[in-house]
Amino acid sequence: MQAHEEVQLYKDGKPVTVTYPSREYVEADPETAERLLGACIATDEVPIAIGDHTLTVLSTVRDKDTMVVHYTLEHPGGVTALQWNDLTNQGKGAFQPNDAPYRWMFIGGMDEAAKAEALARWEHAAVPEDPAERDAFEKGKQAAAQDSAYFNYASSFTFVDPQRSTADKLYCYEYLVFTDPPADGAPITLAIFGPDGSEQSAEIPTRGAASSRTFSAEDIGSIEVSPLSIRFDHTGEGSIVNEDLARAKYEECFAEAYGSFEEYLAGCADEMDGDAIGEVKVEYRDGTSYTLYSEADDLDNAAHTLLRSDRQTVWMFNRLVDPEAIEGITVNGVRFA
Numbered sequence: 001m002q003a004h005e006e007v008q009l010y011k012d013g014k015p016v017t018v019t020y021p022s023r024e025y026v027e028a029d030p031e032t033a034e035r036l037l038g039a040c041i042a043t044d045e046v047p048i049a050i051g052d053h054t055l056t057v058l059s060t061v062r063d064k065d066t067m068v069v070h071y072t073l074e075h076p077g078g079v080t081a082l083q084w085n086d087l088t089n090q091g092k093g094a095f096q097p098n099d100a101p102y103r104w105m106f107i108g109g110m111d112e113a114a115k116a117e118a119l120a121r122w123e124h125a126a127v128p129e130d131p132a133e134r135d136a137f138e139k140g141k142q143a144a145a146q147d148s149a150y151f152n153y154a155s156s157f158t159f160v161d162p163q164r165s166t167a168d169k170l171y172c173y174e175y176l177v178f179t180d181p182p183a184d185g186a187p188i189t190l191a192i193f194g195p196d197g198s199e200q201s202a203e204i205p206t207r208g209a210a211s212s213r214t215f216s217a218e219d220i221g222s223i224e225v226s227p228l229s230i231r232f233d234h235t236g237e238g239s240i241v242n243e244d245l246a247r248a249k250y251e252e253c254f255a256e257a258y259g260s261f262e263e264y265l266a267g268c269a270d271e272m273d274g275d276a277i278g279e280v281k282v283e284y285r286d287g288t289s290y291t292l293y294s295e296a297d298d299l300d301n302a303a304h305t306l307l308r309s310d311r312q313t314v315w316m317f318n319r320l321v322d323p324e325a326i327e328g329i330t331v332n333g334v335r336f337a
Contacts, residue, residue, distance in 0.1 A: 001025075003298035006087060020090045021300035028320045036227040036322060037061050037210055044205040050192055051102040053081045060188070063210040063226035064181050065314050066304075067154070067188065069106065069174045078167045084160040093157040093304075094172065101195040106204065108152040108178035109186030115150040151191065154178045157304035157316075177229070177306035177314045213323040215336035221311075223336045225323045230282075230292070232331065234273050234311035241265065242332050245295060246276035274307035278332055280315065285327045290319070 084094035219238035
């Protein structure tokens with residue numbers, strides 16, 4: 001699919017266009033897929049009610065940081081809980097409408113320690129004497145007790161299969177990157193939020209996480225690669241920022257918020273690692289390569305990307321990758337081997 005522009009909306013009577021990047025896809029070899037991921041695929045079907053819709057998990061596969069969930073979403077008379085078209089498949093993925101009565105999210109466990117610490121603070125806090133302040137205090141205490149405040153949320157991209165889907169039944173693939181790597185043994189759940197503020201959850205079947213390899217670059221950090229994704233940890237003091245991209249971002253969005261370009265670079269290291277990366281390329285031992293991302297070529301072959309805190313960036317592949325076949329990985333020209 002070639003890069004192209006589409007009119008996203010009209011502002012002051014003038015069209016606002018968005019550039020959809022070029023994407024390249026390759027066929028997955030069934031034998032390679034079985035070798036790399038066969039032991040990690042869960043195929044237990046789990047039907048879950050979401051209001052008057054039914055979401056049925058068909059299969060899951062995951063690594064330490066990411067997961068792919070294959071599911072159907074059904075509703076007699078037409079699915080309304082998820083909106084999609086060809087452009088959402090090319091852009092940011094299918095989405096849940098703002099006015100939908102029920103919403104759902106995949107969760108990679110819960111931070112029980114953080115919840116216990118927060119509740120302990122509320123238990124030892126002095127209760128205000130003023131009635132209005134006391135009421136606000138009690139509402140805050142109740143909010144702190146809600147599990148959703150401590151969920152390990154996942155950022156996601158939802159692709160809807162246009163060949164198999166109908167108006168009444170969608171076939172979906174959800175590419176998930178968790179905010180933090182789920183703890184060993186932590187259940188993956190689907191959290192469902194109702195119109196009355198209620199919370200329900202259903203456990204999603206999973207098997208073991210796919211294995212990975214680690215590549216490193218001196219003074220920069222490391223990259224961990226599985227068949228599903230790569231995670232870049234910028235732990236070193238060296239810079240990997242493409243300053244041309246960083247300056248363009250600064251001038252477009254942040255010039256008024258920072259006194260200088262240098263202050264901008266120093267003040268948002270996490271964002272700069274992601275926003276100022278111009279190219280990510282996987283180099284194979286047979287001499288071929290897979291360009292995961294290229295700013296110059298308007299090419300984005302990542303299924304989904306998440307900038308985490310602590311200077312981590314996770315990219316999910318849009319194809320199957322054998323970590324053992326990789327010779328090295330380059331990010332902005334810096335080679336990890």
